[in-house]
Every structure is written in C-alpha cells, then in structure tokens.
Amino acid sequence: MKKVGLTTTVPVEVLFAAGVTPVDLNNIFVTSGKALDYIEYSEVEGFPRNLCAWIKGLYATALLTDIDMVIGVTEGDCSNTKALIEVWQSKGKEVVPFGFPQNRRYEIIVEEINHLMNYFNVDLEKVEEVKRRLYPIRQRIKYLDELTWKTNQATGFENHLWQVSSSDFNGNPNAFSDELEATIKEIEIRPPFPQNEVRLGYIGVPPIIEDLYDLVEENGGRIVFNEVQRAFTMAKEPIDTDIYQMYLNFTYPYHLNRRLEEIQQAIEERKLDGIIHYTQSFCYRGIEDILIKNQLKVPVLTIEGDFPSKADARTKLRLESFMDMLKDFKE
Numbered sequence: 187m188k189k190v191g192l193t194t195t196v197p198v199e200v201l202f203a204a205g206v207t208p209v210d211l212n213n214i215f216v217t218s219g220k221a222l223d224y225i226e227y228s229e230v231e232g233f234p235r236n237l238c239a240w241i242k243g244l245y246a247t248a249l250l251t252d253i254d255m256v257i258g259v260t261e262g263d264c265s266n267t268k269a270l271i272e273v274w275q276s277k278g279k280e281v282v283p284f285g286f287p288q289n290r291r292y293e294i295i296v297e298e299i300n301h302l303m304n305y306f307n308v309d310l311e312k313v314e315e316v317k318r319r320l321y322p323i324r325q326r327i328k329y330l331d332e333l334t335w336k337t338n339q340a341t342g343f344e345n346h347l348w349q350v351s352s353s354d355f356n357g358n359p360n361a362f363s364d365e366l367e368a369t370i371k372e373i374e375i376r377p378p379f380p381q382n383e384v385r386l387g388y389i390g391v392p393p394i395i396e397d398l399y400d401l402v403e404e405n406g407g408r409i410v411f412n413e414v415q416r417a418f419t420m421a422k423e424p425i426d427t428d429i430y431q432m433y434l435n436f437t438y439p440y441h442l443n444r445r446l447e448e449i450q451q452a453i454e455e456r457k458l459d460g461i462i463h464y465t466q467s468f469c470y471r472g473i474e475d476i477l478i479k480n481q482l483k484v485p486v487l488t489i490e491g492d493f494p495s496k497a498d499a500r501t502k503l504r505l506e507s508f509m510d511m512l513k514d515f516k517e
C-alpha cells in the first residue's frame with residue numbers, strides 16, 4: 187500500500203478513503219531511534235545548523251524510509267515547509283501541497299480539500315463515510331483525555347502520545363483502536379494520582395525533549411492538558427460537522443487568539459496551576475510567547491528544545507524551580 191508522509195495533521199480521511207497509508211513524518215522521526223543521524227544527514231545535504239531540527243528530521247525521514255510521497259502543508263503550519271518541499275522535489279520526491287487558509291474562509295478550505303480529493307481520486311461521499319468511521323475512535327481518545335484530567339488516572343505522556351498519534355492513526359485505524367482500547371482498560375483500573383499534585387498544561391508544538399513528562403511527574407506534578415495534541419484529535423466536533431468545517435474548526439493552523447481562548451477555558455475547567463510553553467529553537471512560533479505570557483492568567487514557564495534528547499541540566503533546574511514555586515502557591 188502506498189505510504190504518504192505528512193508534515194503535520196491534514197484531512198487524513200481523504201487518504202484512508204483512497205486506500206493509501208498516511209504516515210506522520212514527525213512521529214516516525216522522533217521514534218525512529220535514528221533522529222540524530224537524520225539531522226546529520228540533512229546538514230550534510232546542506233540544511234543550515236541554525237534551522238529547526240524537526241524540519242531536518244522530516245526531510246531525511248521522507249528520503250531515507252519507505253515513504254512514497256509527501257503532503258506538505260504550506261499554510262498554517264511551518265514557514266519553512268515551502269522551501270522544504272522545493273528541496274524534496276529537486277530530489278525527485280513527489281509532493282502535494284496543502285494549505286489551511288489563513289483567512290479561515292469556508293470556500294477556500296473547500297478548494298483545498300477538493301484538490302486533495304481530486305489528487306487521490308476519491309469523492310466526498312467516501313470521505314464523509316471515513317469521517318464517520320473515525321468518529322468513535324476520536325471519541326475514545328477524548329475519553330482517554332478525561333481519564334487524564336477528570337479521573338486523574340492517565341499520565342501526561344499517555345495523553346500526549348495517543349492524541350498526537352491521531353494525525354495518522356498509526357496508518358491503521360482498526361489496529362489503533364484495538365491498542366487504544368487495551369490502554370484504556372489498563373488505565374481504568376489504576377488508582378488516581380494524588381489530589382495535591384501540581385496540575386500543568388502543555389502548550390506549543392509537541393516536545394522534542396524526550397523526558398519532559400517524566401520530569402514533571404518526578405517533581406510532583408502532571409501535565410493534564412496537551413493543547414496542540416488535543417487539537418489534532420478533532421474530538422470536539424459533532425459527527426455531523428462536514429469535513430470542510432471540521433478542518434476549519436481545527437485551531438492549530440489558525441490565529442493564536444482562538445488557541446488562547448481554548449487554553450484559557452482549559453485552565454479553568456481542568457484547574458491548571460501553571461503552563462509550560464514549549465518552543466523549538468529557531469522556530470518563528472517562539473515569538474508567540476510574548477502574547478501567551480501577556481494573556482494567560484496563570485504562571486507560564488517557557489522551555490526551549492533543540493535536538494531530540496533528554497532535558498539538559500538547565501532545563502531540569504528551571505522546571506524544578508517552577509514546580510517548587512507552584513507547590514508554594516498551592517499551599
């Protein structure tokens with residue numbers, strides 16, 4: 187089956203309807219065990235040292251694994267993707283561009299998704315059918331999210347992993363669903379985390395730091411809200427929302443204000459004591475930190491990651507101090 191690499195979440199329903207396998211390149215890159223080799227490969231190819239590691243990872247992953255072609259998101263995700271696409275194409279890699287319209291106009295997302303459907307030769311009826319088939323799985327991921335923040339049984343990493351994986355359902359929704367159900371069963375019989383733990387929200391792109399969730403838990407806290415990862419699940423959409431509207435309601439690719447509204451809601455609903463804002467070295471999204479710190483009403487710790495690795499000593503220390511401060515506030 188043809189494997190289609192994704193640079194971020196796209197209307198995956200189109201791909202399943204077309205009978206191809208979506209593969210989120212980000213997930214393959216970080217879990218490959220070869221992430222540093224991939225970055226080095228890209229740098230040898232000429233990618234600058236002062237460029238985000240995700241971009242270098244995506245480039246190499248698409249070229250060095252069995253990915254047949256790529257869907258590159260040119261609008262609403264990463265300012266580097268346009269150039270990345272050009273380099274892939276120069277290497278003979280087939281790439282289809284896709285954009286989330288920054289003016290959030292319905293007729294433009296219709297054009298974008300229809301273009302994708304034409305490319306993969308599928309019709310709207312088939313795509314809507316897949317959307318309905320994925321709906322219960324999305325709802326079960328939402329339930330796992332509730333097991334994190336309502337019943338306090340799931341870890342922050344489990345919450346991150348299952349939600350972030352909904353960008354491609356690991357290429358196989360049936361197997362994904364079976365594994366998800368097994369995980370839910372295991373979580374449901376666990377005792378809850380202690381009531382006095384520090385409750386944190388994680389916002390920003392998914393972390394390249396491998397042990398961030400563990401470090402939070404080692405310091406007496408837990409991440410009970412993963413903002414972008416939750417947006418990837420689309421689980422808040424009712425089943426009858428059409429596919430175009432569904433991807434127009436997706437907060438991640440659009441204006442920061444809508445994301446801030448949802449974050450603020452989560453702070454209240456999930457009783458968050460603080461926020462970790464993750465930024466990636468050399469990413470333009472780091473500028474958003476100014477607005478985030480101005481507008482959120484709880485303490486915010488900004489953590490920056492560069493290469494895929496465990497947290498460095500400075501990050502550990504800053505995290506520890508932040509947690510101590512929040513514990514003091516709580517008491």
Ligand code: SF4
Pocket residue numbers: 238239240241263264265266391466468469470471
């Ligand atoms: S972290 Fe920023 S620069 Fe890197 S791929 Fe994501 S959006 Fe682009």
